[in-house]
Amino acid sequence: MKIYIVKSTSPYETLAYENLIMEDPSITGDVLVLYQHANAIIIGNNQNAYEEINREYVRDHKIVLARRKSGGGAVYHDLGNLNFSFISDKSDDNSYVKFLRPIINFLNSLGLESEFHGRNDIHANGCKISGNAQYISGKRIVSHGTLLFDVDMTILSKALNPNKIKFESKGIKSIRSRVANINDLLPKKMTVDEFKDTLVKYFVENENCTLEEIPYEKYAERFEELRSLFSSEKWIYDRSANFTYTKTEKFPGGLVTVYGTIENSIIKDIIFAGDFLSKKDIRDVEPLFKGIRYDEKSVREVLTKIDIENYFGTLTEDEIVKIILG
Structure with a gap:
């Protein structure tokens, strides 16, 4: 070494x-x-x-x-x-x-x-x-x-x-x-x-x-x-933009805050912030959520395309759905 x-x-x-x-x-x-x-x-x-x-x-x-x-x-x-x-x-x-x-x-x-x-x-x-x-x-x-x-x-x-x-x-x-x-x-x-x-x-x-x-x-x-x-x-400072709603919750895998803009039941913009231990840049997958319907089925469909462990640490799919949809 x-x-x-x-x-x-x-x-x-x-x-x-x-x-x-x-x-x-x-x-x-x-x-x-x-x-x-x-x-x-x-x-x-x-x-x-x-x-x-x-x-x-x-x-x-x-x-x-x-x-x-x-x-x-x-x-x-x-x-x-x-x-x-x-x-x-x-x-x-x-x-x-x-x-x-x-x-x-x-x-x-x-x-x-x-x-x-x-x-x-x-x-x-x-x-x-x-x-x-x-x-x-x-x-x-x-x-x-x-x-x-x-x-x-x-x-x-x-x-x-x-x-x-x-x-x-x-x-x-x-x-x-x-x-x-x-x-x-x-x-x-x-x-x-x-x-x-x-x-x-x-x-x-x-x-x-x-x-x-x-x-x-x-x-x-x-x-x-x-x-x-x-x-x-x-x-x-690029994780500090203004959004129409914010939700924060503590999970075993870390603290997560979602900043989002929802219009007519469509996710227009979203950012995941917090101290969860991602190994890859969360910015890479945030665009996948933009333009989808603000419902559980659509969110879970996106999550099937993501390596959750690398991007969200030990957060589970259910926890990510919960923090997005409340």
């Missing part, structure tokens, strides 16, 4: 490099990319930017907002956060457990009893220390996540604006009450740079990895194109 460390702390640039490494045909096999962000919120591909953040707080504290390609929820990053992306060929086993097992083993080697938890998290001492998401592009899969090492929890809790339904369904009072910093749980404290170096050393010695340099010059032209995409208002 190759390990690459991105030098930039801009989310627009790290997202671009992740994409470039993933689509580079000369880079085969498994890859681990490590990176950090300075004061940023990264929202999931399916989320409405306006609903996920405290806009006034984000503006006043000059927090950068970015949208990633994977599903899942919004996360706050600062330089006390270490992020990782596993890039691999698709296989019969693309589970989160498969990709996170080496990370969990590394954390355990530091004396931190950690474990896989829920749909896509790592927990330690009953608290979340890592959230993860995935997306598929061609024959490759990206499974990326956070490691909350020494993040400013005050900013994290004030900058994000999660839907109350999500917390109420889990009996949780706030973001801050369910997350923890790894450094506070370690038997011996260290800096985030020491933590990163220790992780690299562990993977080199235990996971047959080699540390290599990103081919920055090779990527220069395409990099500018991708950086412009990820930093554009259209990419960041």
Whole structure:
């Protein structure tokens, strides 16, 4: 496995490099990319930017907002956060457990009893220390996540604006009450740079990895194109249009909001938003619903043409019908 460390702390640039490494045909096999962000919120591909953040707080504290390609929820990053992306060929086993097992083993080697938890998290001492998401592009899969090492929890809790339904369904009072910093749980404290170096050393010695340099010059032209995409208002805010009706519901597979426009019992427009863990871009299938009748038979006919697991995560056909039709 190759390990690459991105030098930039801009989310627009790290997202671009992740994409470039993933689509580079000369880079085969498994890859681990490590990176950090300075004061940023990264929202999931399916989320409405306006609903996920405290806009006034984000503006006043000059927090950068970015949208990633994977599903899942919004996360706050600062330089006390270490992020990782596993890039691999698709296989019969693309589970989160498969990709996170080496990370969990590394954390355990530091004396931190950690474990896989829920749909896509790592927990330690009953608290979340890592959230993860995935997306598929061609024959490759990206499974990326956070490691909350020494993040400013005050900013994290004030900058994000999660839907109350999500917390109420889990009996949780706030973001801050369910997350923890790894450094506070370690038997011996260290800096985030020491933590990163220790992780690299562990993977080199235990996971047959080699540390290599990103081919920055090779990527220069395409990099500018991708950086412009990820930093554009259209990419960041395009899930935030106005519609005639909105419905939100929490399912085991995640929070889902449907924004739609219905005229004369015909679906004129529809967007699916939320933190459900899609692996492919939901925008690809939304047009299939446009122009059909607003009834169960028509909606189910469309759903038979869709790979529900890749586009809606663990949501079921019945749950999707329910959120669309009420």
